[in-house]
Amino acid sequence: MPAAIGRRCGCERRKRPCAARDNAAPSCLGPVKTKRNYLPNIDERLEPILSEVLSRNAGEPEFHQAVREVFESIGRVVAKHPAYADDALIERICEPERQIIFRVPWVDDSGKTRVNRGFRVQYNSALGPYKGGIRFHPSVNLSIIKFLGFEQIFKNALTGLPIGGGKGGADFDPRGRSDGEIMRFCQSFMTELYCHIGDKTDVPAGDIGVGGREIGYMFGQYKRLANRFEAGVLTGKGMLYGGSRARTEATGYGNTYFVQSMLGTKGESFDGKKVVVSGSGNVAIYTMEKILSFGGRIMACSDSGGYIVDEQGIDLDLVKEIKLLRRGRISEYARLKGTGAHYIEGSGIWDVPCDVAMPSATQNELTGRDALALVKNGVIAVGEGANMPSTPEAVRVFQEAGVLFAPGKAANAGGVATSALEMQQNASRDSWTFERTEERLAEIMRNIHDTCAATADEYGAPGDYVLGANIAGFVRVAEAMKAQGVI
Structure with missing residues (x-):
């Protein structure tokens, strides 16, 4: 999709790639006039607001992507509650304080x-x-x-x-x-x-x-x-x-709890499932740890250099030794493990067949092409441990294929939730046990799952956790902002 209809992108005229145009956001342009429906999946009442946000924040493709995803969901809210379009409420949410x-x-x-x-x-x-x-x-x-x-x-x-x-x-x-x-x-x-x-x-x-x-x-x-x-x-x-x-473990554990709840809606669980987890930092490591406790088998994990595949299942203790103690590279795993383990340099981890994919490295790491490979290989669920690790094209592929998809703003909320619990402990000069903290984390993640699912049902999109998360989060913030006046 070009940056805007009726005006050619300056980068295009200069015959060079434009990251902004590739992300379908007019980052390389100033304010532009747009025609009706140049923004697919955006409610017409929100088009001028989104156009203004994009042009106001030129040259910021990642930010554009995040805003666009929310706007694709909240049109249903504005249709049901037109007051949310008043007092520049949506514009204020998009503008940092x-x-x-x-x-x-x-x-x-x-x-x-x-x-x-x-x-x-x-x-x-x-x-x-x-x-x-x-x-x-x-x-x-x-x-x-x-x-x-x-x-x-x-x-x-x-x-x-x-x-x-x-x-x-x-x-x-x-x-x-x-x-x-x-x-x-x-x-x-x-x-x-x-x-x-x-x-x-x-x-x-x-x-x-x-x-x-x-x-x-x-x-x-x-x-x-x-x-x-x-x-x-x-x-x-x-x-x-x-x-x-439990703060170190919280994001990975929380993501796994969310996906376990999501699988449960289809009568499934991690038990016996083959899982691929990208990354090998804290989020990935503790995602793998909790999946193993639920009976899953980790087939592959990665770092910025490449990825390892172990048909016998990843030895998590060895990964922890390499990444947490030695601060080494994941390539060392194949040499130390020996039989059955292989290291592949570069990208491609999503070509490894699995039942559940857990992207836990960085933004936009899982592309539309990767999503097609996962669907072809039979993936049934995807849980985002990182922030926005799936491109918009990948998300569309998963949703059109009926794959259960847990967006990062819901699935990886366990880290910040446990940080808030740490604030609570600091305020009361208290220190909770690991078990008490994890129990509270699990409860929060189940509540987030149920809230997203119920909100998607309420707005006519059962099973759409992206829409459910965006709308539920938006409504809570919007109601608080309305109550506090125009500030």
Whole structure:
């Protein structure tokens, strides 16, 4: 689909690829006039709003993709409740309350000064303080942080807990860096960020590239600058200084609980199923751990270099040793495991036949072509452990094929839900057992599943978890915003 009807994309005129045009969003254009129905699946009352959002945020294809997906669902809400189109409510939801971009200077081990760019998008606080992770990865830019923050609004709303939506990060690559370099970068990052956060304002957590080590360094610098021990200012902390049991496992466990509930609607479960999980970080590892406890068999997992296939089933203890202890590459698995294990460099993990696919690495990793391969090989369910890992084309393929599909804003909400439970423990100066925390996590994920399913039924799309998640999250945020007036 071209960027707009009636006007050619400048990139097209210059005969070079245009990422914006490929994502069906007019990112390389200023404000444009559009014709009726240039936006497929968008209610006509929402077309001018979406067109304005896209042109206002030019050059941000990931953000455009996230907004478009929500708009494809909420037309049914506006048709049933026209008041949601009043007072620029939808426009306000799409506009962040605050966007912070800052310089992060730091000194590497050789004494060379380096400079990165840091971000914090405080998107929506209608339901509570901003809540969302910090991502350190060279791909980080404003578009990615805004898409993640926008998704976070509705994800957090679905948990039923009092937390708003936000996201942050930096274009810093922690791979290959020493502990000293990581510490100096985290301290510099927090030196700028600390005046914008607090347990009643904005509570960051970890994300890709930010684990317990990085959270510890940032918390230490916050404490030093603020001159107080404010445990609730960050989540994902170590157990010794206010962390929550089960937080490390929460996103992977939560995704698995959601998909287990989804399978249950068809009389199925993970028991005896072959499963492919992309990634091999915390989300992927603990997704695999919970699937194994449910009787599933992991056939393949991956990292940025390639993927491993083990016909006998992935040895999770070996994966943990390689990735969590050695911080090594997944290619080592085949050498250490030996018989039955194979490493394949590059992409292609979704060509491995499976019953259930769990994309748990990064955004847009599972394409339309990948989805067709999965459907051809008999996949019956897909659960998104990462944020928006399936492209719009992939989602359409799954839905048209009748595959059960769990969108990330619902299925991977277990991480932020447990972060909110960590905030609760910090506020009460308490520490829960692993069992109590996991029990509460499982309850939250079952409730999210049931809410999405019931909402899809209510709006005439039974089994459409994408629509159910978008509408349920939107309505909760919209009702809170209406009650608080035009702010």
